[in-house]
Amino acid sequence: MDFTTAANIMNSMIALIISLTFHEAGHALIARWQGDRTAQHAGRLTLNPIPHMDPLGTVIFPFIGSLLGGFIFGWAKPTPIDPRNFRNQKWGQIMVAGSGPLTNLLLSFISVIIFYAIGQVPEDSIWIAFSRLAQAMIWVNAFLAIFNMLPIYPLDGGTVIYELLPYDLKQKYDQYVVPYGSFALLGLMLVGGLSWLGLIASRWVAFSDVVVRGFMG
Numbered sequence: 001m002d003f004t005t006a007a008n009i010m011n012s013m014i015a016l017i018i019s020l021t022f023h024e025a026g027h028a029l030i031a032r033w034q035g036d037r038t039a040q041h042a043g044r045l046t047l048n049p050i051p052h053m054d055p056l057g058t059v060i061f062p063f064i065g066s067l068l069g070g071f072i073f074g075w076a077k078p079t080p081i082d083p084r085n086f087r088n089q090k091w092g093q094i095m096v097a098g099s100g101p102l103t104n105l106l107l108s109f110i111s112v113i114i115f116y117a118i119g120q121v122p123e124d125s126i127w128i129a130f131s132r133l134a135q136a137m138i139w140v141n142a143f144l145a146i147f148n149m150l151p152i153y154p155l156d157g158g159t160v161i162y163e164l165l166p167y168d169l170k171q172k173y174d175q176y177v178v179p180y181g182s183f184a185l186l187g188l189m190l191v192g193g194l195s196w197l198g199l200i201a202s203r204w205v206a207f208s209d210v211v212v213r214g215f216m217g
Contacts, residue, residue: 007132009063012072015136016062019104019144020076021049026103027079027096034092036085044079052076072140073147078154090163097159101145105204108141112208116216138208142201147194153181 025047028039043051053059057075066072086092115134121127151161153173158181162173188194 009066011132011136015140016074017049019141021052022103023100024052024076024079026099030096030099031081034086036082038082039079042080093163094160097156100156101148104141104145108138109208111137112212116212142204146197146200153178
């Protein structure tokens with residue numbers, strides 16, 4: 001493994017850990033705002049990545065994926081919440097679930113701003129590491145946001161869809177979707193059924209690029 005490849009893997013791993021940390025902290029913050037202190041009491045209302053890290057999903061799985069040359073993907077420990085404490089259980093659930101992907105979209109956009117603020121720098125510049133990390137943050141956050149918006153349990157999008165369903169359809173969702181959601185996601189990933197997510201992520205990045213270029217001239 002050459003230095004450039006190792007540096008790219010390191011940047012992607014750092015970007016993933018930062019992105020997952022903000023994602024889970026976003027859940028915890030909105031849950032606290034809605035009246036539930038469960039995540040706060042569990043030490044999850046923090047930007048310290050350690051309480052959020054899942055050894056398999058945050059470290060081992062992404063690292064193996066990077067060595068195999070694939071897109072670095074992973075997950076953190078789920079943020080514990082108790083919807084019974086929410087001011088409004090239905091909309092509280094929707095806001096908490098949506099806060100994670102929205103946090104990642106915001107981080108992706110901010111990373112575009114940082115990338116253009118740094119500008120094009122030579123390879124021997126001290127800013128090159130920040131430039132490359134910003135690039136990794138742009139793409140990792142865009143992909144995480146879009147992936148988590150999929151309407152499949154246990155993803156955030158699945159929670160949002162569930163809360164918007166009428167009662168009778170919720171019962172069917174619990175019966176036919178919830179028990180098999182994780183297997184469906186795994187199957188889609190194994191057969192490349194989620195490759196189209198990269199196209200949507202690229203469109204978000206392109207949109208962010210146009211907006212930032214417009215403001216920064």
